Amino acid sequence: MQHAQIGSTCQYHRANTRKIGYGSIGEDFQAAITNRGDYTGNDTVAARRVYMQYTAFLENPSNYARFRERLHIILRLTHNHIVKYHKVAVCPTLVGANFEFLMDYYPGGSLKTRIETMKNSKTLLDPSRAVQYSIHLADGLSFLHQNNLTHGDLKPENVLIECAGDGRPEKLLISDVDGLVTLLRDAISSLSLWHGRSSARYQSPEILGAFTIAAREDVWSAIPGAKTDVWSLGSIMLDLLRCITGDHQEVLRNPVTGKVMGQERRLGSMEFQAAVVVHGCIPVVNAPPPVPPQLAECVRCCLQVHVNERLSAEELLRKLDYCAL
Missing domain, CATH: 1.10.510.10 (Transferase(Phosphotransferase) domain 1)
Known part of the structure; x- marks a missing residue:
């Protein structure tokens, strides 16, 4: 799978030492915007790295197509009570693709x-x-x-x-x-x-x-x-x-x-x-x-x-x- 970015053109740096949570599919880290591109939000954001055992599922073209279709909808959503997603980055590694979501960061916790x-x-x-x-x-x-x-x-x-x-x-x-x-x-x-x-x-x-x-x-x-x-x-x-x-x-x-x-x-x-x-x-x-x-x-x-x-x-x-x- 090739490098791909869906959504905002911004660039960010994920701080692996600043884990802020984990969920069913991945771990959340605090991240900082390094190049704003078309991004207009706060400099501090959250990056979710999908667990590697699930990325094989997304590497299947059919599954990825379904996932991508939903993502295009999610990235357009703007609502006062829904966390805003800004982009999804897909980066191939030696052991499989690395999927990351970039979204708004809320220090108030869960x-x-x-x-x-x-x-x-x-x-x-x-x-x-x-x-x-x-x-x-x-x-x-x-x-x-x-x-x-x-x-x-x-x-x-x-x-x-x-x-x-x-x-x-x-x-x-x-x-x-x-x-x-x-x-x-x-x-x-x-x-x-x-x-x-x-x-x-x-x-x-x-x-x-x-x-x-x-x-x-x-x-x-x-x-x-x-x-x-x-x-x-x-x-x-x-x-x-x-x-x-x-x-x-x-x-x-x-x-x-x-x-x-x-x-x-x-x-x-x-x-x-x-x-x-x-x-x-x-x-x-x-x-x-x-x-x-x-x-x-x-x-x-x-x-x-x-x-x-x-x-x-x-x-x-x-x-x-x-x-x-």
């Missing part, structure tokens, strides 16, 4: 880190801020879906925080919208990547495994779609509800039998997956004061077992806007 910090410090989240966070994510997700894109791997690790400053309020942005995880899952023709790399707690039942509830065998599909993203967003919003009350106990309930799991101890990842796939359990949404009842209802509308009963991202955004009034 929502996962923010939630863990609040849990460890026993800090409570203001209800109005939980509503605003949810609006930010629903707004970004709705925009993706309006552009016929699904995320497929939405979880707190893939939500970044832009800190307040210079008159700007704090805001959340959805990251990892490149879709490479989805393409890899399709290529592998199994859900092993999904199960191993992605947190089961944010994946919908139809992704975790096909199973039957209440004798309805026609509702499941293992193909990620817009309603899959909505379940994931609902799971993130449930985390925010727990941050409001400080009660981070994760409880699952079977909607048919009423059986409850997770009250005695926290379920492990595989236990959680089995509870959802085998027993048909769904997260319990508790909403004691000061949780806004409308926000809790929005979460319940996202965490519907049957795909067609979930809200769309656009419908969710309208309900959340009403919560903010």
